[in-house]
Amino acid sequence: MLEKLKNLETAAAEEIFKITDLASLEQMRIKYLGRKGLLSQILKTISSLPKEEKPKIGKVANDCKVKIERLWKERFDQFKETLDQEKDKTLDLTLPGFPIFVGHKHPITQVLEETYQIFAGLGFEIADGPEIEEDFFNFEALNIPKDHPARDMHDTFYITEEILLRTHTSPVQIRTMKSHPPPIRIIAPGKVYRRDADITHTPMFHQVEGLLVDTETSFSDLKGILTVFVHQMFDPETKLRFRPSFFPFTEPSAEVDISCVLCHGTGCRLCSDTGWIEILGAGMVHPKVFESVEYDPQKNIGLAFGMGIERIALLKYGIGDIRLFFENDLRFLSQF
Amino acid sequence: MRISYKFLQEYIDCSLSPQALAEKLIMAGLEVNAIEKTGPDLDNCLVGQILEINPHPNADRLTVCKVDVGTEIVTIVCGANNMKAKDKVPVALVGCRLPGDFLIKKSKIRGETSQGMMCSEKELNLSEEASGLMILPADAPIGNAITSYLGLDDIILDLELTPNRGDCFSVRGIIREISALTGEKPKEVHYDFSEEGEKIKDILSIQIDSPDLCPRYAAKVISGVSIGPSPLWLVQRLRSFGLRSVNNVVDVTNFVMMEWGQPLHAFDYDLIQGKKIIVRRAEEKEKLITLDDLERILTSENLVIADSQRPIALAGVMGGANTEVSENTGNILLESAFFDPSSIRRTANIFGLHSEASHRFERGIDPEGTIQSLNRAAQLILQLAGGKAAQGIIDVYPTTIPHRLISLEIVKVKKVLGVDVTEEKIINILQGLNFIVQKIDENKIQVQVPLFRWDVERDVDLIEEIARIYGYHNIPVNLPRNSLSPNKKTKLRDFETKIKIVFSGFGFSEAINYSFISEKVLDDLADLDGAPLERIRLKNPLTEDQNIMRTSLMPGLCKNIAYNLNRQVANIHLFEVGRCFFSSQTTNLPVEKMKLGVIMQGSSAPQSWRGKAVPLSIFDIKGVVDALMETLCITDYAILPNKTKWLGSHQSCTITVKGRLAGFLGKVGKKIIKYFDINQDIYALELDVDALKISENKHVSPLPKYPSVVRDLAIIISEDFSYQELEKSIREMDLKILRKVFLFDVYKGEQIASGKKSFGLSFTYQSLKKTLTDKEVNNVHGKIIELLKKKFQASLRE
Numbered sequence A: 001m002l003e004k005l006k007n008l009e010t011a012a013a014e015e016i017f018k019i020t021d022l023a024s025l026e027q028m029r030i031k032y033l034g035r036k037g038l039l040s041q042i043l044k045t046i047s048s049l050p051k052e053e054k055p056k057i058g059k060v061a062n063d064c065k066v067k068i069e070r071l072w073k074e075r076f077d078q079f080k081e082t083l084d085q086e087k088d089k090t091l092d093l094t095l096p097g098f099p100i101f102v103g104h105k106h107p108i109t110q111v112l113e114e115t116y117q118i119f120a121g122l123g124f125e126i127a128d129g130p131e132i133e134e135d136f137f138n139f140e141a142l143n144i145p146k147d148h149p150a151r152d153m154h155d156t157f158y159i160t161e162e163i164l165l166r167t168h169t170s171p172v173q174i175r176t177m178k179s180h181p182p183p184i185r186i187i188a189p190g191k192v193y194r195r196d197a198d199i200t201h202t203p204m205f206h207q208v209e210g211l212l213v214d215t216e217t218s219f220s221d222l223k224g225i226l227t228v229f230v231h232q233m234f235d236p237e238t239k240l241r242f243r244p245s246f247f248p249f250t251e252p253s254a255e256v257d258i259s260c261v262l263c264h265g266t267g268c269r270l271c272s273d274t275g276w277i278e279i280l281g282a283g284m285v286h287p288k289v290f291e292s293v294e295y296d297p298q299k300n301i302g303l304a305f306g307m308g309i310e311r312i313a314l315l316k317y318g319i320g321d322i323r324l325f326f327e328n329d330l331r332f333l334s335q336f
Numbered sequence B: 001m002r003i004s005y006k007f008l009q010e011y012i013d014c015s016l017s018p019q020a021l022a023e024k025l026i027m028a029g030l031e032v033n034a035i036e037k038t039g040p041d042l043d044n045c046l047v048g049q050i051l052e053i054n055p056h057p058n059a060d061r062l063t064v065c066k067v068d069v070g071t072e073i074v075t076i077v078c079g080a081n082n083m084k085a086k087d088k089v090p091v092a093l094v095g096c097r098l099p100g101d102f103l104i105k106k107s108k109i110r111g112e113t114s115q116g117m118m119c120s121e122k123e124l125n126l127s128e129e130a131s132g133l134m135i136l137p138a139d140a141p142i143g144n145a146i147t148s149y150l151g152l153d154d155i156i157l158d159l160e161l162t163p164n165r166g167d168c169f170s171v172r173g174i175i176r177e178i179s180a181l182t183g184e185k186p187k188e189v190h191y192d193f194s195e196e197g198e199k200i201k202d203i204l205s206i207q208i209d210s211p212d213l214c215p216r217y218a219a220k221v222i223s224g225v226s227i228g229p230s231p232l233w234l235v236q237r238l239r240s241f242g243l244r245s246v247n248n249v250v251d252v253t254n255f256v257m258m259e260w261g262q263p264l265h266a267f268d269y270d271l272i273q274g275k276k277i278i279v280r281r282a283e284e285k286e287k288l289i290t291l292d293d294l295e296r297i298l299t300s301e302n303l304v305i306a307d308s309q310r311p312i313a314l315a316g317v318m319g320g321a322n323t324e325v326s327e328n329t330g331n332i333l334l335e336s337a338f339f340d341p342s343s344i345r346r347t348a349n350i351f352g353l354h355s356e357a358s359h360r361f362e363r364g365i366d367p368e369g370t371i372q373s374l375n376r377a378a379q380l381i382l383q384l385a386g387g388k389a390a391q392g393i394i395d396v397y398p399t400t401i402p403h404r405l406i407s408l409e410i411v412k413v414k415k416v417l418g419v420d421v422t423e424e425k426i427i428n429i430l431q432g433l434n435f436i437v438q439k440i441d442e443n444k445i446q447v448q449v450p451l452f453r454w455d456v457e458r459d460v461d462l463i464e465e466i467a468r469i470y471g472y473h474n475i476p477v478n479l480p481r482n483s484l485s486p487n488k489k490t491k492l493r494d495f496e497t498k499i500k501i502v503f504s505g506f507g508f509s510e511a512i513n514y515s516f517i518s519e520k521v522l523d524d525l526a527d528l529d530g531a532p533l534e535r536i537r538l539k540n541p542l543t544e545d546q547n548i549m550r551t552s553l554m555p556g557l558c559k560n561i562a563y564n565l566n567r568q569v570a571n572i573h574l575f576e577v578g579r580c581f582f583s584s585q586t587t588n589l590p591v592e593k594m595k596l597g598v599i600m601q602g603s604s605a606p607q608s609w610r611g612k613a614v615p616l617s618i619f620d621i622k623g624v625v626d627a628l629m630e631t632l633c634i635t636d637y638a639i640l641p642n643k644t645k646w647l648g649s650h651q652s653c654t655i656t657v658k659g660r661l662a663g664f665l666g667k668v669g670k671k672i673i674k675y676f677d678i679n680q681d682i683y684a685l686e687l688d689v690d691a692l693k694i695s696e697n698k699h700v701s702p703l704p705k706y707p708s709v710v711r712d713l714a715i716i717i718s719e720d721f722s723y724q725e726l727e728k729s730i731r732e733m734d735l736k737i738l739r740k741v742f743l744f745d746v747y748k749g750e751q752i753a754s755g756k757k758s759f760g761l762s763f764t765y766q767s768l769k770k771t772l773t774d775k776e777v778n779n780v781h782g783k784i785i786e787l788l789k790k791k792f793q794a795s796l797r798e
């Protein structure tokens, strides 16, 4: 009996080794392992054995079955793999992939989020204010009284005499200072509105305002903060130029130019041959602004800056027409 | 403000090139918009003198002239007839290119050689004058380049001045700046003329009734002037400022305004009634016809110049037609005054009259320049228009305007700028800018501000002056010392950012639309705008289709769909996060609500070779909401079939979060899509962002350790029952081991009776405590079947 099993195992192993196609392998499986196969036939005779031999022979018989099955499986897998490989060989792998819809954040959002990150790194928090503002916050408190020529700098949309669409994010400075004691270190991003429309102006656009108030800071710090911003937003090689300017709510005031992103300073159409491109306004907080929010101008000193996000995006991505930002043409949006 | 580079040399020696000068001015805060050439390049166009004029042998209307151009004598055939021998004229020689790209060549005209061309003003692009040659003054130097003789080789710096620098709206003002920047002193000027007329006191009196609005008023009278054209030099100078020539007297007043920054006005003296000037507030409803021939109805807010009878000028803004200088004027009164800036601005704004004069008065002029300007104008008028000046000036200046005194602590300069500027340097800079400095003690100086610097009020203003002359570029770059405060993030932006990440991940692109929309949209789709609140209207919209503030993101997104479809873009999946505006009875300002809007057109997945793309249905947008809620970990929400505004279709649902209305979703109705010219199905969703910001404390459930069992069930029920009712009933059974109900098939059609539908449902059973036995599962599953049969009259489908 033991011998029979041993021989069966050897024969099966030899036969499996010689088989060259799946069909013969299946026949071989039926021959040895089938319900009426050779192994079953041997097992049927177990019942006629003496009682004490049964467990021992039974175990050997089972081992034999497992062994043959394993050998068969190994061979089967080999065939299967070859077959799969044959199939793969005929698959045209150059067929296009199944597409999925890809969404894109608006380029303005992307520049804004990058701005948040840069300023978060410098310890600035985000502050917010309404887009429909009171004259007081948008102008008066920022040292832009009625009947002052500085109002000409802003073409304002009015809702009523006293309520308007904010023309800049600067009113958030006032709101923040009115509700928080110093020190303050905020940026205020958001939509602003001016009555102006052409290739370089849209009646709505985005600004980010920055404000730092403490017992000690200076114009020199302002230069530092904005240099970090420009170097991270554009390229560390970008040069900055600070020139004196006028904003009613800062003194001294500066306008900041960066070396032209196209020609890097040699002069081209983008920079009107000057090599410089204006990107933001800044300055030291005017004492009158501190007075309007009841901060002591003797104890506090502050710096503030404001920038147009569309302008930065135009320069960063080389876009020629600001109106593209608000047409929401998917062919444009999907490039970002 | 435009200033001629050549012309400013008459006021100061400036050795800088125009570019270098512009650079210096820019870095001192005077922005230079452009550096422009004044005229064409005219190489080989010289001043020539006609020596002989001979008839042309072959043409009656032509002459053959011999012309001396300095280096040679040339022969020129000429068609003009306004010249005579000895006249000096511009001569374009061979090789000269005249404006209009007209190249002068040696030629033969009717058999006579011509070596150039004598030019008219039009041919040199100086004026429209083309009737004859331009005859130059007798003293024009022969052989001089015409460009330099006529000042056509000049460079104009076009300055864009900030509103604080009213003092720079004149040549003198800019010269002061150049002087401060270069250290060169401006040249001295003297305006000498004789006064041979009557004593002014005998022929004029001046009375100021409103000294608050007019602190100073001065006048001079010149009699016997002859009004006529201005000489070339004056026309050219006015042109360099961008002004047009009118007549010699008006031109002089304009020129002196540009030179001194003091607006002047000339009245026809003979038309002033009572020979008296009264400066007063207008009476209510008083009328004045201004120089532009419009009748202005005045109020007491407007300051007028009046004679004994009536207003004759809107002070500082525009003269009156009733005393206008005309060609018949013989005697003139010249006004030079200082008016209150904000009063002038109000008046100019009310009447929309913004002139060079009002522009300067609004920004504040130099009250100490009144007399000098008047004398300068008188000198020039006598020179150009003749006449006699009355003796003396009437100058009413009841209260001298005091100089501001500011004390400046030297240490404050360093505190604000972050750089050490020595006291000596500070004093030098301020003195260079005409401030008078006095040392008070070790650490403090007192600074007297010149009256033309209205913008300098405080010590920080002085610090800016110091900084801009010291040079912003010389201030070091530093970073603030970090007082390590924790960076508290604003939830609002984090949340907004998160939503944007989620939606771009879902395959939607972000749109940003204007916050204003057309009121017409709301009127035309009135039933769709359910907002009971008042609309927020702009008083001065740019266009009528941007005249009210949006209360929904839908109109903008619908427009975007139409815009893209018109450009053959398909599968438009857009989202927008932005504020909508609602009027409020309880707050001063309207309420601003952040909304999330989503719009979809096309198919639910992109077309590919796998098969036909499935067109969108309302269940796609419903799926978007489910996915959003899952990402935000919001479980307590419901989407309920309900009519809503902004959709106007039967396929519409409201969305509630924690039982509160948060938004809507559905198919956009026919009326709306038609309105926006869209001929395709679109689906939309709008949610209040705040409603999504519910802070559900996240806690993680343990993962099940024991296997789950899935049982499928196909049932047929009446169409009257909604899936939601069915699922709700099962959930309400509160079966502990039922983990999930999943609808895998919905069928209506031939194989089942009409009025019925079939649902394929899959139930997942699982316990956290043990492996479920068949018996336990069958028990619960059986209860569900029983419920379906009893409550929904469901029949099982084999």
Ligand SMILES: [Zn+2]
Binding pocket: A260, A261, A262, A263, A264, A265, A266, A267, A268, A269, A270, A271, A272, A273, A275, A276
């Ligand atoms: Zn460039």
